[in-house]
Amino acid sequence: MRKIIKPALITLLFLWCISGLAQKTQVGVIGELNLALDNETAPPNSMGSSFQYCEDRKAIAYFNRLTKAIKYFDAKTGKGVGQTQFALQGPDDIGPDPFYFHYHNKDSIFILSRGTNFRMFLMNSEGKKLNTFHYSSDDYSKIRYPSASTLFGALVVRPPFAYIGLEISDQGSQNTMAPIIKLNMDTDTFNYLADPLPYQNIDLQTTVWNNFYYFYNSRIAENTKNGDLIVSFPLDHNVYRIRSEGIEKLDGKSKAIGDFHFLKRKRQVAYDPNNIDVRSIGSSSAWYYGVIYNPYLDQYYRIGMVEQGRDTYKRRLEGEEVYDPVQYSVTIYDSKFHKIADGIIHGREVLFARGIFVTPDGLCGPQHSLKGEDIMGISIIGLKK
Amino acid sequence: MKRVTICCFVMLFALQSCKRKLEIDYKPFFEEASIKLNSERFVLIIPQNGCSNCVKKSYDFMLPRYNSPIIKYAFTNYGSKKGIRVRLKVLGEEDTSDIGFIELSVALDHGLSHMYPSLLEIGKDGKAKVTFMNAEDGSDWEWLEKQVE
Structure with missing residues (x-):
């Protein structure tokens, strides 16, 4: 009997220690800011906007797309501390639908805007246009038109180069280059990166993403400490590390992100959101938003949308009205992209679809608007101790 | 032959059912939504977070006819009332006091869409005909433009 009890006790002790370690590395909400x-x-x-922590101001910048202004908020108190108002017309105009900014420093703010024939504007904090860069092509038969991704990870600025993360094409013939532009700002010329190529093992005609934009945003994270670039695609568990010596495929699978779903048929190229299989997959399936790097904690976060409910996709396919709660997956990696911890964040805690950014405190996103119309709650996510 | 006739009747009935427009009792609906009607003939209910192209068409229609006494505008499926008011202000409409806001759950309970704009044609019998403004050829918007001219 003693022969059994002793190993059993040791095993229990071991499991207790392991569970204790796991508890120490839980991912969860660790703070909030109003x-x-x-x-x-x-x-x-619901389409979201871009946010960024500005090191030189110690402020959170939020792109108020309604008024074409970047609003700055003190990162500790949340109080408004100024704005950059862009011109609505005239020579300093930033286009009809600016949707993304990258704050490099107060003299260099990059703006991406729709309706400008793929131009990127360099502005200063006073809203003055300092330069305009171009990344349109004459022939889109072999590449998709270069529509930049939204929310975060669409722009990495490493002078004289800017890397622009683009939407992935739903036609294989347009995915023969990486959906990443490398733009030389000294010469205003650009090329597409040769790698990584997206979705090489997926039959693109069985995807639904011409109806659901979130399946085709490629995103780039820059490790500002060692220069690595990490590229993430929504329907790929791997991520791709770009270094001067080449590209490396890394395991970036989050525990809560399982199989992706595809159509059982080959769909038309046309937009068809009303087909029940397209809607079922589009509204239930899992995907990755992307990877974002936090230089203050030297950590990467891979954020994903968890598949809704158990068999929700199949139940919706059969016509059942199913309302499952939104859940996000957040996986934290160290600077070498070794996994530290996996976690699930409930949609009532944060709305990552509205914005994703980092501060010295952790990964951040807006909350539901439950605090009145004059307060935007921000949830801070990180390792719980 | 009998079977064919029955099939034809069934198909005709089904087609007729599809064509029939949704009708709602608008008084309790507007009471629940806290919306006051004056003498408007139409109410256009715009789902702000719905189909983006449809929302754009709604704004394109609304702005030149913002002060028309024939039509009232209301929003549903929105993230923020303030966001809509600021947007209208940027687009040149300072006074947003006549704009209605309808909770999505109220709109859905009355059969309206969270995706497409719903046009309510106010009848004298307390009923409103509902048209979802999603015709592929844009004929619904053309028809409405003529009514509000």
Whole structure:
């Protein structure tokens, strides 16, 4: 009997230690901040907006797309501490639908805007246009038109180069180059990176992403400490590390992101959101938002959308009305992209679809607008101790 | 022959059912949504977070006819009332006091869409005909433009 009890006790002790370690590395909400909005600023709508922590201001910058202004909030108190208002027309105009900014420093703010024939504007904090860069092509038969991704990870600036993360094409013939532009700002010339090629093992005609934009945003994270670039695609568990010596495929699978779903048929190229299989997959399936690097903690976060419910996709396919809660997957990696911890964040805690950014405190995203129309709650996510 | 006739009747009935528009009792609906009607003939309900192209068409229609006494505008499926008011202000409409806001759950309970704009044609019998503004050829918007001219 003693022969059994002793090993059993040791095993239990071992499991207790392991579970203790696991508890120490849980991912969860570790804080919050309330941004005080002025009378012309509202939280982002369902399409989201871009946010960024500005090191030189110690402030969170939020792109108020309604008024074409970047609003700055003190990162500790959440109080408004100024804005950069862009011109609505004239020579300093930033286009009809600016959707993304990258704050390099107060003299260099990069803006991506729709309706400008693929131009990127370099502005300063006073809203003055300093330069315009071009990345349109004459022939889109072999590449998709270069529509940049949204929310985060669409722009990495490493002078004289800027890397632009683009939407992936739903036609294989247009995915013969990486969906990443490398733009030389000294010469205003660009080329597409040769690798990584997206979705090489997927039959693109069985995907639904011409109806659901979130399946085709490629995103780039820059490790500002060692120069690595990490590329993430929504329907790929791997990520791709770009270094001067080449590209390396890394395991970037999050525990909560399982199989991706595809159509059982080959769909038309046309937009067809009303087909039940397209809707079922589009509204239930899992995907990755992308990877973002936090230089203050020297960590990467891979954020994903967890598949809704158990068999929700199949139940919706059979016509059942299913309302499952939104859940996000957040996986934290160290600077070498070794996994530290996996976690699930409930949609009532944060709305990553509205914005994703990092601060010295952790990974951040806006909350539901439950605190009134003049406060934007921000949840801070990280390792719970 | 009998079977064919029955099939034809069934198909005709089905087609007729598809064509029939949704009708709602608008008084309790507007009461629940806290919307006051004056003498408007139409109410256009725009789902702000719905189909983006449809929302754009709604704004394109609304802005030149913002002060028309024939039509009232209301929003549903929105993230923020303030966001809509600021957007209208940027687009040149300072006064947003006549704009209605309808909770999505109220709109859905009355059969309206969270995706497409719903046009309510106010009848004298307390009923409103509902048209979802999603015709592929744009004929619904053309028809409405003529009504509001």
